Amino acid sequence: MIEPVSTILLCVGGFFYFAGTLGLLRFPDVYNRLHALAKADNLGLGCILLGLAIQEQTLAEALKLLLIWPLALAASASVSYAIARRADVLGIKPWRDGGGE
């Protein structure tokens, strides 16, 4: 039972990472890219950590893995915010559909 659930979680996590990377490469401006990275990668990381944690033998090991998630969430949210604020200070205008490059 644990094996297939873990596999599904890992695959879902991998898919979110793929989607986030696709967004990083294809989205038009820095704000959109941050959005794609922060949202998709955080969800991907959560799925992968959960998938790995349920395979662990001991509860302590599983909790250690799961502890990575809130730390990464806090770091990624703050860093995304710092980058976006810096971009705003530098005068980078958010992209609008139809507004051209």
Add this chain to the structure above:
Amino acid sequence: MSLEMAFDLFLAASLLWSGWRALSAPDLDCALTLFITFGLLMVLAWARLTAPDIALAEAAIGAGLTGALLLDAYGVLRAGKVGGQAGKFTRLTVVLAAVSLVLILIPALADLAPPALDMRPLVEANLQDSGVTHPVTAVLLNYRGYDTLLEVGVLLLALVALLAARGTESGMVSVPRPSPDPLLAMLGRVAVPVMVVVAVYLLWAGAFRPGGAFQAAAVLAAAAVLLHLTGLRPGWRQPGAGLRWGLAGGFFLFLGVGVILLLVEGELLRFPPDYAGLLILLVESGLTLSLGLILAGLFLFLSHDNRGA
């Protein structure tokens, strides 16, 4: 080809690629980001080589602290418009020198004689007398504690040189910092206590698994840098008496233990097996605090609040 082999090859290719891109990047901004990426890939490489001690140190010092220092230096360069592109002749000379060095090093590497002495059995055989059960810590603090003592001295000297070269900065006016950004300050408040706990854990874990004073110190230093960057604490100006003792204390503690052992045991840093564990923990605790302050000082003494963000 196995999956692991494929991953290793991919990792090696990524290392070469990011290294090359860091060197050939059009602007410093891009080059620095790629250099930090290179450091993180290097961490993976060390982890794949089952050298978690080096991976930890590389992550904290190589990618983290060095990256922050380089970015900080780049900020100063950009603000002051110092330096500039090197001339064609200079660049050609540097490239020629680097290529010749590589050409000399490759045959030298292929020609390496097998080590005359395999130290691993000796390390393993004497592990129970070393006071710790992790061979890397045993080597660093006990078997060749002399080397580590000198390494700490070198780091301390580097910071003293930095303080001397920086000058007294009498012209620098202390400007009150802008109030910290609430979101970043929040990150600092959440992350720093966790980092302190991680540092203590690494220090304690060093006795029986990867970890130890250097890694713990790097995490402490990173916490101090984070406190500064999130706007919670100002940069350091002149070291007061307390900070001076903190910076030098680890080295003097190590030296003091060495001298006492010289008087009692008749040899510098020969730990008596009964007290080795306790003495190593004492030395490592001192080193963690001092090295953390030294590594943080490399960043914080150079950071000027009045430079403008």
